[in-house]
Amino acid sequence: MGDEMEQRMPPKENTSMPVIVVQDGNKGELDSSSKVNDVVEPPSAGMIFNCIDELYEFYKTYGNQEGFPVFKKSTKNDKQGRLHFVTLSCGRGGKSRCKREKLVNPSLTMKIECNAKLNARVYDDGVVRVTSVFLEHNHELSPTRARYLPRRRSVGTSMKRRREKIDEAGVTVAKTLTSSAVECGGHESEPSLEKVCQNYIDNIDKRRKLCLGVGDAGVVCNYFNRMQEQNSNFYYSLDFNEDGHIRNIFWADERSRAAYKSFTDVVSFDTTYLTNKYDLPFVTFVGINHHGQPLLFGCGLVSGEDTETFVWLFKQWLACMSGNAPKAVITDQDMAIHKAIEIVFPEARHRWCLWQIMKKIHGKLSCHSNNEQVKATLMQAVYDSMSKEEFDFNWGQMIQKYSLQSNAWLSTLHDDRHRWVPVYVKDSFWAGMSTTLRSENVHEFFEGHVNSKTTLKQFVERYDKALKTKVEKELQEDLNSLNCYCPCVSHYNIEKQFQQAYTNNKFKEIQEEFKGKMFCYVHSMKEEDDFGVYEVIEDMVVENGLSNQKVCFTVYFKQAEFDVRCSCRLFEFQGILCRHIITLLTVKGVYLVPQKYILPRWRKDFRREHTKVKVSYNNWNSTPEMRRYDLISKKSAVFADFGCTSEDNTQIALDFIEQFRQKFNIADPLNVNGQPIFSVSGSCQPYQ
Structure with missing residues (x-):
């Protein structure tokens, strides 16, 4: 009976010893990237560990601290074949064994019969107890050279x-x-x-190659073939390595290609499924429609996250979109993506996702003694600074106050502040993609249809269903904006003007500015001829609602050209008139704003080609308009067939189309530069 109990658990008198736990998710391997900051106590008889791997990691960590390598010297199993005893020793233990044929030119050896070792017993439940320890070495220890030990070479x-x-x-x-x-x-x-x-x-x-499971390649090829049978405008491209293995895949259906023609201003390149360690190496190109909803512009499966891969992917997407590059691109803070954008989209404004950066603050500053205060100060500098000069001043004060001059992460962020700090990026149009909070509309486009364990087979099956859901939501918002309206909160005609023009979602954003007008007033004016500079004071709530702060915004107004700008740059960034401009216009007695302040991309009657495209996931909602569009598109192909045969025929076809356009007063979809007719100026410089 006593022997049976001995096999089941450690001796009772030793159970009071502390259990040493090594925090590592990889059994048998202490992650060599982790720095051991705490001093590890020498092993002693009676120490208890949860498993043999924890003992091994503990002794290796101790060996690294003291400056000697650790090996598993021997193991012994019981009659049932289970591990019963184990010996861990200094890597310099044992004798050197040199083969006879190498006596003339022997290899280097580290064996000098060192007796330092640790013996342990393994019990039936996996618990390990150290039975004896020999700490004395017969050689010099070198903790400062531990990085050259065999353990550190992994x-x-x-x-x-x-x-x-x-x-x-x-x-x-x-x-x-x-x-x-x-x-x-x-x-x-x-x-x-x-x-x-x-x-x-x-x-x-x-x-390097794309990790495909059994049958995945066949599933993808079958899907691509099926899509091209249904619509010849389905685009896909495969990238192979030297061994003929697939490295990367890109595809976009006709609806995605047509949608991009309407919304080329901003594209978000989403790598959520890479950075969050999904099993599916999936990336997406996503835009924003006139409701503020996400639109898919293309997808990719990639084998790596290197510059070469992203360059290939961006070039394929650009070719798919007829070489029409986006004006602005939003990505994660990634060096490889940044270099690829500089190569493929050199003229595009590149911005980093602020949410991705701010979520790193806690981990990056956790070692600072005042980490919570530093975090609060940093967030205040980022979110509350009203100008570039104010941000730089607040940032410098933070660095000085908390002695952060040597923090490399913060130094890099400040050097690249023009890519992520709100006051530095608001001079460009970003279609309302927030600078302060994560844009859930853009990130994780397939959320709810893809999880961390989704296989490629499952994804292909769910892909159409996910896109069908997005199409249904867009059509529902179209219907709501045409048949329903949000009542005005004021009696101003400007609000009614936006109510009649904008989709409900965007009009609600305008209404928030009209509501905020009650906290604003014009403080001072400097007028000369038809040009004026005005200070508008806003009473803002700060410090979690505990106090108020009066903030001054500068509004510039050229009355003759009706050119109005505000230092908050809301219109430049989001395409929405701010409360400060609205406050000034009401004081000046303005009843309506020019059409240049009513962006076509936010209008409820904005004509979008992709809503007429017939694809597999929206056949269920084939409308008469879609059927007419499909018929006319097929018939009009005769113009392309005729015109492409010669330069003269091309001009004849274009002249005929131009006459038709002018007769029915149809707007030209392209200007002289081949770009969409609507745009938002990226400049917001104060008037001189």
């Missing part, structure tokens, strides 16, 4: 991902290690050797 899981990401951006391993050494507190604490990292990266490059 590349841990998180370190692997980090090395891949930085290499994909084109940064050399040597530069990466220099940056990593700064973060770790010096090269002696840097977790991986340059040669080991470079070998790992080289192997990644050789074997």
Whole structure:
């Protein structure tokens, strides 16, 4: 009976010893990217661990701290084949064994019969108890050179991902290690050797291919074939490596291509399914329609997150969209994506997602003694600064107050502030994609249809269903905007003007500005001829509603041209007149605003070609308009067939179309530069 109890649990007198737990998600491997800041106590007899892997990680961590390598010296199983005893030893234990044929040119060895070791017993339930420990070594220990020990020559899981990401951006391993050494507190604490990292990266490059499960390639090809049978304008492209394996895939149906013709101003490149470690390596191109809803402009499956991959993907998307590049692009803060955009979309304004940056604050500043105060101060500088000068001043005050001059992450953010800080990006049009909160409309376009374990087969099956849901929501909002309206909250004709023109969702945003007008008043005026500069004071709530603050905004107004601008830049950023401009216009007795302040892209009657396109996921709602459009589109192909045969025939076809357009007073869909007729000026400079 006593022997049976001995097999089931450790001796009773030792159960009071503390259980040492190593926090690591990878059994048998302490992530070499993690820096051990706490001193590990020497092992002693009686220590208890939850499993053999925890004991091994603990002893390896101790060995790294003291400066000696650790190996599993021996194991012993019981009669049932279960692990019963284990010995962990210093890596310099044992004798050197040199083969006879290598006596003339022997290899280097580290074996010098060191007796330092640890013996442990494993019980039936997996619990491990240290039975004896020998701490004395017969050689010099070198903690400062621990990075060269065999244990440190591996590349841990998180370190692997980090090395891949930085290499994909084109940064050399040597530069990466220099940056990593700064973060770790010096090269002696840097977790991986340059040669080991470079070998790992080289192997990644050789074997990189799209991870497809059994039958996935067939499912994708069948889907593409089916789509092209239904509509010849379905576009897809495959990228192969040297071994003939698929590396990357891009596709876009006709509805996505047609939708982009109407909304080319802003595109969000969403890598949510890469950054959140989904099993599906999926990326999307997403825009915003006139209701503020997401529109899909294309999809991709990628094998890596390197610059080369993103360049290929962006070029395929650009070719799919007839070479019409977007005016503005929103992405995550990623070096590889940034370099690819500079190559493929050099003229586009590139902005980082503010939500993605702000969510990193807690982790990046967690080691600071005043991390909560730093976080609050940083967020106040980002969100509450009303000008670039004010932001730079507040940022400098924060750095000085909390001694953050050596924080590399904050330094990089400040250098790139023109890509993410609200006051630096509001001079461009972003279609209402918020600078302060995460835009749930854009991120995770397929949320609810894709989870972290969705396979490619499952995704293809759910893809049409997800898009059908989006189409249904857009059509429902179209119906609501045409048949229903939001009552005005004021008696001003300007509000009624927007009520009649804008979709309900966008009119509600205008109404918020009319509501906010009650907290604004014109403080001072400087007028000369038809030009004036006005100070509008807004009584704003700050500090979570505990107090009020009067904030001054400057409004510039050229009355002759009816050109009005505000320092808050809401119209430039979002295409919505702000409460400060509305306050001034009501004081000036303005009843209606010119059409240039009523953007076509927000109008309820905005004509969109993609709503007439017949695709697989909206056949259920084939309207008479769609059927007529489909018929006329097929018939009108005769113009293209005739016109493409020669320059003369091309001109004849274009002249005929132009006469038809002028006869029925139809707006030209393209201007002389081949761009859509609506646009928002990216400049908002104060008048001189």
